[in-house]
Amino acid sequence: MAGGQSLVAAMNMKLAQPETIIDIGEIEELKILESNSNEVQIGALITHGDIEFCKNSSKLLLFLSTVSKNIAHTPIRFKGTFCGAVANSDPASEWCSCLLALDGVVEVIGQDRKKRIVDSKEFFIAPYLTNVGYDEILLSIKFPEINENTKLGFNEYARRAGDYAIAMCVSKLNMVDEKVKDGNIVIGAAAETPVIIEEAINFLQGKAINQKTSWEAAIIASENIKILPDIDSSEEYKRDIVKAVTYRSLLACS
Numbered sequence: 001m002a003g004g005q006s007l008v009a010a011m012n013m014k015l016a017q018p019e020t021i022i023d024i025g026e027i028e029e030l031k032i033l034e035s036n037s038n039e040v041q042i043g044a045l046i047t048h049g050d051i052e053f054c055k056n057s058s059k060l061l062l063f064l065s066t067v068s069k070n071i072a073h074t075p076i077r078f079k080g081t082f083c084g085a086v087a088n089s090d091p092a093s094e095w096c097s098c099l100l101a102l103d104g105v106v107e108v109i110g111q112d113r114k115k116r117i118v119d120s121k122e123f124f125i126a127p128y129l130t131n132v133g134y135d136e137i138l139l140s141i142k143f144p145e146i147n148e149n150t151k152l153g154f155n156e157y158a159r160r161a162g163d164y165a166i167a168m169c170v171s172k173l174n175m176v177d178e179k180v181k182d183g184n185i186v187i188g189a190a191a192e193t194p195v196i197i198e199e200a201i202n203f204l205q206g207k208a209i210n211q212k213t214s215w216e217a218a219i220i221a222s223e224n225i226k227i228l229p230d231i232d233s234s235e236e237y238k239r240d241i242v243k244a245v246t247y248r249s250l251l252a253c254s
């Protein structure tokens with residue numbers, strides 16, 4: 001248990017009934033939040049609130065700080081951790097989509113004290129299931145820092161402020177001469193796991209970002225995702241929301 005904001009809720013609902021709980025909350029070494037010109041490192045006990053109010057000048061952390069405001073409510077944001085959200089791997093977690101879109105890597109350590117790095121593209125397997133073993137924990141998550149040629153955009157739609165999103169989009173676009181070279185367009189909450197929509201990035205390659213190209217890419221994204229409908233939202237509805245959040249996220253990169 002890190003912040004307990006997902007685990008305790010799951011225990012309340014009898015969805016989790018662990019025999020033993022190990023609270024990692026007091027391990028000082030896991031409270032690191034560091035950045036240099038190349039890399040940002042977020043330790044296992046850094047909370048959503050730490051990111052939201054971080055005074056660091058890192059461009060990536062500044063972006064994450066704006067995303068953080070979409071997670072739950074203030075008290076939860078001061079307990080719940082970035083790495084806990086990624087370990088929990090709810091498809092609607094903002095940090096899971098950011099991990100994938102922003103080319104993060106996850107540092108894990110096993111019971112045998114061996115460390116390994118899991119690339120975000122190999123991290124997610126299914127809802128609440130990741131490539132982290134039962135005898136491993138997350139130590140930290142590392143991201144490459146953003147340079148002046150990279151544009152980032154985020155948008156999500158939830159019924160009420162603080163609710164889990166129905167769909168979200170995180171865009172990372174690497175630009176050359178104001179045109180898209182490559183990058184990631186990641187949709188969260190709408191499918192089993194966060195997914196990169198390759199078709200939308202391929203469409204944008206060599207193009208400038210404006211209302212027309214963003215809308216066309218958004219249509220492509222909504223047509224190329226395997227939607228996971230749920231009790232509140234039909235497949236058709238979610239597909240429409242995917243289109244809207246992708247459009248807004250891309251336009252934020254213009």
Ligand SMILES: Cc1cc2nc3c(=O)[nH]c(=O)nc-3n(C[C@H](O)[C@H](O)[C@H](O)COP(=O)(O)OP(=O)(O)OC[C@H]3O[C@@H](n4cnc5c(N)ncnc54)[C@H](O)[C@@H]3O)c2cc1C
Binds near residue numbers: 044
């Ligand atoms: C009302 C409410 C609304 C919420 N809304 C949102 C939302 O909009 N978006 C969102 O993303 N989240 C939301 N959350 C969840 C919240 O962000 C959690 O804080 C987060 O998902 C889990 O972080 P935690 O530190 O609390 O993890 P915990 O609850 O302590 O742990 C969750 C799971 O991850 C495992 N875990 C935790 N840390 C590690 C680690 N370092 N290594 C390996 N396994 C680990 C635990 O064993 C457990 O299985 C909401 C929660 C509540 C109660």
